[in-house]
Amino acid sequence: MIKLERPDCPPKLVLKKDELTREYKLTKGSVWKKTFITNPLQKMSNNKCCFCECKLGEEGKYMQVEHFYPKNIYEDKVVDWNNLLPICxxxxxxxxxxxxxxxxxxxxxxxxxPDHLYLSKYRLKGKDDLGKLTVKILDLNDTEEISVPRFKIADAVVNKIEEAFDLVESYNPQTGEALKEAQIIRKVRSILKQCTSKYVYSAIVSTVVLSDHLYDKLKSELVNKGIWTTDMQNLEDTAKTIKFDVKS
Incomplete structure (x- = not known):
């Protein structure tokens, strides 16, 4: 789960909010299933579930519109823009x-x-009552549907770190191996890009990468050999904003 920046309310929803609210109260129909609502929500979350960060639209995980305050209790909020979220x-x-x-x-x-959650052995835990209740209500450690997929992605990125380290350790900047240097840069950027918000389970991946001891060594080698770039640093800085604290 990462922090999302909610855009302004879609102009068409501003115009139709009262009408759609009345319609819902009368029919209990899915008045929120409008592209002028669903498209901005998907864009807001980079087409991921706002809670578990799975990719929406893959393997049957089509997007649903979440009413943070439940619509059957708070009918006036059924199309309140600030109450709507993209969810699996x-x-x-x-x-x-x-x-x-x-x-x-x-x-x-x-x-x-990350102010309320931390990571322990690929499982999300609450730092406080708010975090603990969130994990419990949403079952954010569901083994089959969440924990296994995020473990596989995180494990794959750890393997990429090992591959990148082997490459950079054997790289000699004095020989001017341009192709090898380009290969190293592509691999490291690929690792760091997976830590950005557009990728699935980005908070977990960011946490795993930035807490991996070999990643620190990889970065040191890149810096020492003059191929740590500004772009890499910017990607790392972005990853730091969404990573969780790690506890054993």
Whole structure:
């Protein structure tokens, strides 16, 4: 889970909000299923679930519109822009009609998840009651649907770090091996790009990369050999903003 920046309310929703709210109260229909609502929500989250960060639209994980404050309790908020989030079916099923007014969980458009969550052996844990309740309600350590996929992605990126380290360790900047240098740069940028918000499980990947002892050695080698770039540093700085603290 990462912090999301909510864009301004779509102009068409501003115009139609009252009409759609009345329609919902009368019909209980899915009045939020409008492209002028769903498209901006998907863009806001880089087409990922706002809670578990899985890719929406893959393997049956089509996007649903989450009502942070449940619509069946708070009907006036059914198309309130600040109440809508992009979510996968799994997370939506777990959250259901849980009343977030009574017991708050993390709204990633308002709160910064790493302030309330930490990572322990690929499992999310709560730093405080808010974080603990969020993990529990959303089942954010669901073994089959979340933990295994994020472990596989994180494990793959660790393997990439090892490959990049082997390459850079054997690289001699004095020989001017341009092709090898380009290969190293591409591989390291690929690793760091997976730590950015557009990629699935980016918070987990960022945490794993930046806490990997070999990554520190890799960076030191790159710096010492003059191929650590400004772009790499910018990507690393971005990763630091979404990583979780790690505890054993």
């Amino acid at each position: 079916m799994r997370c939506n099923t777990h959250k259901g009609s849980y009343d977030t007014y009574v017991n708050e969980i993390i709204d990633p458009t308002i709160l910064n998840p």
